[in-house]
Amino acid sequence: HKNRYFPYYITVASLAVFFILLLLYLIYQRRLLPSIVMIGGFILFVLWLTGLIVISVQLWGPDGSVSSECNIQVFGASPMPKGQTLETLAWLEQRSICQSWQAVFAFGLVGAVFLLWIMVIAYQVFADDAV
Template sequence: MTEVVVQRVKTKYHWPPVQLNFWILIMLVGASTILGVFSSFITVQQQLMVGIPWYFAYEITVSALAVFFIIVMLWLISQRQLLPGIVIIGSFILFVLWLVGLIVISIQLWGPSGSVNSNCQMYVSGQGVRGANTATLAWLEQNSICQSWTAAWAFNLVGVVFLLWMIIMAYQVYRDDM
């Protein structure tokens, strides 16, 4: 008779805690900012009774997926089961989605004609409205919208870079623990 012994070996992956926590913090801030900015844009579009571009809902969905992915990562960390493969796959999917969002926002912000930036330069940046009146309130809202576009673009760029960084870091964690 032959005896078969099955032995389960648990591999422990050693994630660099400072880099992982920093990544989680920056990605949460970025995803939350994009979620808030485009939710605000939808509210403005609805108030103006104009159409809502498809990429507003796209950005909200992608940033919500990023927040969900980070929550799943935090749960896996608490269970001590954060696997590099899960992080690589999730980060790659989010990387592609965020890159598409970055391209769309870049086109809208600095596109060839009627871009957000050219409109901001023409109607907002050159106007110095002051005083307690509705024109000043309108200018402040327009200025806020222009700055929100820039912030959304910047956080999208940071998110793309950080997702690429996470893919590399997860691969290094996998490779070091082989």
């Protein structure tokens, strides 16, 4: 089905929160190993990147992308609605939806970079322990 990417991202984000809580628990117990961080970070990175690709295709895809529809119908609205009317309220809601799509992509990109950073740092710790 076409609209399953938001629940997917919520599920992956829940797994990421659980993973971070697990890391904090293992740190508290002094049992955290770099390999656990690398493997978990890699799995979450792949899942997160998959969601980011799906959002990117929906946002900037070839046919009827969200971005092109927003540019035509919302950001390119002429004249811009003004005053306290239902048209203004509808336009504000549409703009909010368009900006939500942009925010999901931005948060997804930041999350992917964060998970990549976690893997790099874990590898550096792993390499330093091997010496």
